[in-house]
Amino acid sequence: MLILTVLVVKFLTGIAAFAFFKWKFTYWKRKNMPFIQPQFPFGNVPNPFTVKQAPGLIFTQLYKEMKRKGWPHGGIYVFTKPLYLLVDPDCIKTIMTKDFEYFNSRGIYYNEKDDPVSAHVLHVGGTKWKTLRSKLNPTFTASKVKIFFPIMVNRAEKLLKKLWAVYHQSATLDSYNTMSCFTIDILGSCAFGLDCKALEDDSSVFTKSIMKCVELSKLRVLTILMASVFPKAARNFKVRHYPKDIGDFFINFVTNVVKQRQENVCTRQDFMQQLIDLKNHDAETLSTEEMAAQCLIFFLAGFETSSITMTFALYELSKQQKFQDRVRQEITQVLAEYNNEISYEMITDLKYLNQVIDETFRKYPAVLYLTRKCSKTYCEPNKNIVIEKGTLVLIPLHGIHHDEEYYPEPEKFDPERFNDTNKKARHHYKHLPFGAGPRMCIGQRLALLQVKLGLFMMLRNFKFSLNERTEEPVKLTMNSTIVKPEGEIWLDICPA
Numbered sequence: 001m002l003i004l005t006v007l008v009v010k011f012l013t014g015i016a017a018f019a020f021f022k023w024k025f026t027y028w029k030r031k032n033m034p035f036i037q038p039q040f041p042f043g044n045v046p047n048p049f050t051v052k053q054a055p056g057l058i059f060t061q062l063y064k065e066m067k068r069k070g071w072p073h074g075g076i077y078v079f080t081k082p083l084y085l086l087v088d089p090d091c092i093k094t095i096m097t098k099d100f101e102y103f104n105s106r107g108i109y110y111n112e113k114d115d116p117v118s119a120h121v122l123h124v125g126g127t128k129w130k131t132l133r134s135k136l137n138p139t140f141t142a143s144k145v146k147i148f149f150p151i152m153v154n155r156a157e158k159l160l161k162k163l164w165a166v167y168h169q170s171a172t173l174d175s176y177n178t179m180s181c182f183t184i185d186i187l188g189s190c191a192f193g194l195d196c197k198a199l200e201d202d203s204s205v206f207t208k209s210i211m212k213c214v215e216l217s218k219l220r221v222l223t224i225l226m227a228s229v230f231p232k233a234a235r236n237f238k239v240r241h242y243p244k245d246i247g248d249f250f251i252n253f254v255t256n257v258v259k260q261r262q263e264n265v266c267t268r269q270d271f272m273q274q275l276i277d278l279k280n281h282d283a284e285t286l287s288t289e290e291m292a293a294q295c296l297i298f299f300l301a302g303f304e305t306s307s308i309t310m311t312f313a314l315y316e317l318s319k320q321q322k323f324q325d326r327v328r329q330e331i332t333q334v335l336a337e338y339n340n341e342i343s344y345e346m347i348t349d350l351k352y353l354n355q356v357i358d359e360t361f362r363k364y365p366a367v368l369y370l371t372r373k374c375s376k377t378y379c380e381p382n383k384n385i386v387i388e389k390g391t392l393v394l395i396p397l398h399g400i401h402h403d404e405e406y407y408p409e410p411e412k413f414d415p416e417r418f419n420d421t422n423k424k425a426r427h428h429y430k431h432l433p434f435g436a437g438p439r440m441c442i443g444q445r446l447a448l449l450q451v452k453l454g455l456f457m458m459l460r461n462f463k464f465s466l467n468e469r470t471e472e473p474v475k476l477t478m479n480s481t482i483v484k485p486e487g488e489i490w491l492d493i494c495p496a
């Protein structure tokens, strides 16, 4: 009798669960939105525990499927949660700019209570984001970034010194590690007036802590993805975005820098000073934890994205010497026009190098997909579709950048895709390495300058080619929300 009762309860629970999922999976149909048929129980994503591909690339596949069907947008499900995926560049533009007031949050999980450093400008939304962003914007204007140029040149000279040392030792460069140290040194000096010396010693506590922030296991990436889809449940389970020791490290770091600056009456107008002024102006606006959170994201958003871009640019140029030679020719020519003096203007005049960087951003967009969260119910213009408050919106950047219609033979690296004529003819929203609208990357100017300066310095002085230890084709890591190489990219270097 007992066995029978257990079987009946199990059967009824199974039926109820199935009916629940079935009902949940009718959401987009009820909204009149085209949707990709979900599968029980994971929806449109594969089993998170057995999936072999990078989590972010799943959205590339869904984008391709919708594109094949000719949809401008469509619905998908992550488990039972409906997500809105954008395909058409005009739809993307409307959501990111014109109707931004409905989509001013990113919808990425953070947990201010248990993990205070996760509440930074990249994660927060609404009024909190607006206040922070308007206070931080002045640090990243063209004139501010220009002020940092001499210190950036100093760090680029150290990069060169490192390359000479490598050349004399083995002539084989571990490109990703070296580029990471270079960007840590640049960000440390521009933001905090620190000499991190990562290029001299990549095993320092500081460098290791920064690198640890970005070491994400596949399980961690999936946890954050799921927590972003079900934030209330995640907060109840005290799910953290960053390990506790990383949070503590940044809180101590900020406390020390603030103390030093107060003792030495610092007048540097850098990112840190902007935060200190904000705190002095109104202590309620920014606690020490909140300051630490902004410092963490400054490093996190800046260091990996820039070093990945430089690494992939060098990798592609090593494979195709003709492009590398052309960059070097341009460097010689433009330098001569500027009397062989390195200046901000000279660096910004390197147009072909810019094309190489743009094509690198296209093929390897550091951020695989962008998100927005609907903050008030939104009626889609002319289409009679209502997006409910709380819906997560996905912009599949990697999918767009690898769309055959926009970029024929998308796996081919070709800087000509970004010459003036081709660039002008293309819809702006088909190339979004820094996002778009009011929430686009705050550090774009700084990033472009450091990437260009670093590449200029290296390519002016060295020739690069692929070392046989580099596995071809380079595999991209699964354990990340951003595109990065799984193993090392080893490059042979010799004087140019």
Ligand code: HEM
Pocket (backbone or CB within 6 Å): 121, 122, 123, 133, 297, 298, 299, 301, 302, 303, 305, 306, 309, 366, 367, 370, 371, 432, 433, 434, 435, 436, 437, 438, 439, 440, 441, 442, 443, 444, 446, 447, 448, 451
């Ligand atoms: C090659 C380098 C970089 C790339 C490709 C990149 C890309 C991006 C992208 C795609 C976004 C999201 C934009 C959106 O949702 O529309 C973003 C946001 C952001 N980035 Fe960058 N980034 C880079 C460098 C930097 C640097 C150097 C910094 C710091 C100085 C930085 C700080 C930020 C911050 C704080 C945000 C959040 C902005 C907000 O939500 O208001 N990034 N970045």
